[in-house]
Amino acid sequence: METIKRRVDQILAFCCILLCGLLTVVVTWQVAARYLLNSPGAQSEELAKIMFVWLTLFSAALLFGEKGHMNIGLLCDSLPVRWNISLQVLTSVLILIFCLAILVVGGWDAVVRTMRQTNAAIPYLSTGQIYLALPICGVFSSFYCIYNIVTDLRRLAGVMSGDRPQQEG
Template sequence: MHAIKRWADRILATTCIVLCGLLVVAVTWQVIGRFFFNASGAVSEELAKIMFVWAVLLGAALLFGEKGHMAIELGLDMMSARNQTIFQIIISLLILGFVTSILLIGGIDAVDRTMRQTNAAIPFIKTGQIYLALPLSGAFSVFYCVYNIWNDFKSLTGTGQGQTSKMEG
C-alpha cells in the first residue's frame, strides 16, 4: 500500500507542477497580449481558468494525502495518544463519506451530465472533460483517506509501529 501511495504522490505532484508551469505560461501570454496588442485571446484565458481549477483540486488531494490539510485540534492535546488515534479514525471516516459522495459520485454525475456540452471559448473541449477533475480528485482523496485510516488502525492495534518512521524518512 505504501508503494501505491508513493506512486499516487508522484503522479499528483508531477501533474500539479506541470499545470502550474503551463498556468504561468498562459497568464504571461495574457499579460503580453493585453499590454502589447490591446487584446488577449479567449482561449488562453479559458485554459488558465481550467488549469487553475485542475491544479487546485489535484493539489488538494495531494495535500490530503500528506495530512497537510487544515485541522482544528482544539482539545486534542488533552486526549491520550490512543484516543487521538481513535478520534482521527472517526474524522477520516466522516471525510471519506463526504469525499466519496460529493467529489467522487457527484463528480461522476457532473461529468456525465455535461459531457455533451462544448466549452464556448474552446469548442473542442467538452465541459465534462473540465469537470473530470472532480472525480479524479475524489478518487485520489478516497485512496488517501483509506490509506490514512489503515495506517491509524495499524498504529492503534500496535502492528504498524516502526512503519511510519520508514515512510517519513
Template structure:
C-alpha cells in the same frame, strides 16, 4: 500500499508542478496579448481556467496525502492516545464519506450533465473540466484509507504536518 502512496505522491507532484507551470505561461501570454498586442486571446483564458481548477483539486488531494489539511488539533491533543487514534479514524471516515458522496457521486453527475455542453473558445466538452472532481475524490479516498491503515497497523496517531 506504501509503494502505491509514494507513487501517487510523485505523480501528483509532477502533475501539480506541470499545471502550475502551464498556468504561469498561459496567464503571462494572456497579459501580453491583452496589454501589449491589444488583442486578448480567448483560448489562453479558458485554458488557464481549466488548469487552475485542475491544479486546485489535484493540489488538495496531494495535501490530503501529506496530511497537511486544516484541522482543529487542540481537542485531539488533549485526548489520551487511544482516543486520538479513534478520533483520527473517525475523521478519515468522515473525509471518505464527504469525498465519496459529494465529490465522487456529485462530480460524476456534474460530468454527465456538462458532457454535452461545449466550451466557448476550445470547443471541447465542459465535462472535461469537471472530471477533475471525481478523479481527485478517488485520490482523497485512497489517502484516507491509507491513513486509516497506517493508524491501525502502527497503533499510533498520525503525525500532523
C-alpha cells in the same frame, strides 16, 4: 501500501508541477497579448481558469495525502493517544464518505450530464471534460483516506498492545 502511496504522490506532484508550469505560460501569454498585441484572447483566459481549478484540486488531494489539510487539533491533542488516534480514524472515515459521495459519485454525475455541453470560449472542450477533475480528485483523496485509516488503525493496535506510539510522518 507505502510503495503505492509514494507512487501516487509522485503522479500527483508531477501533475501539479506540469499544471503550474503550463498555467504560468498561459497567463504570461495572456498578459503579453493584452499589453503588447492589444488583443487579449478569451481562450487563454478560460484555459487559465480551467487549469487553475485542476491545479487547486490536484494540490488539495496531494496535501491531503500528507495530512496537511486544515484541522483544529485543540481537542484531539488534549486527549490520550488512543482516543486521539480513534478520533483521527473517525474523521478519516467521515471524509472518505464525503469524497466518495460528493466528489466521486456527484462529480461523475456532473461529468456525464455536461459531457455534451461545449465551452463558449473553447468550443473543442466540453464542460464535462472540465468537471472531470472532481471525480479524479475524489479518487485520489479517497485513496489517501483509506491509507490514513489503515495507518492509524495500525498505530492504534500498537498503542493498545502497549507498544510505544509512532509519530505521524
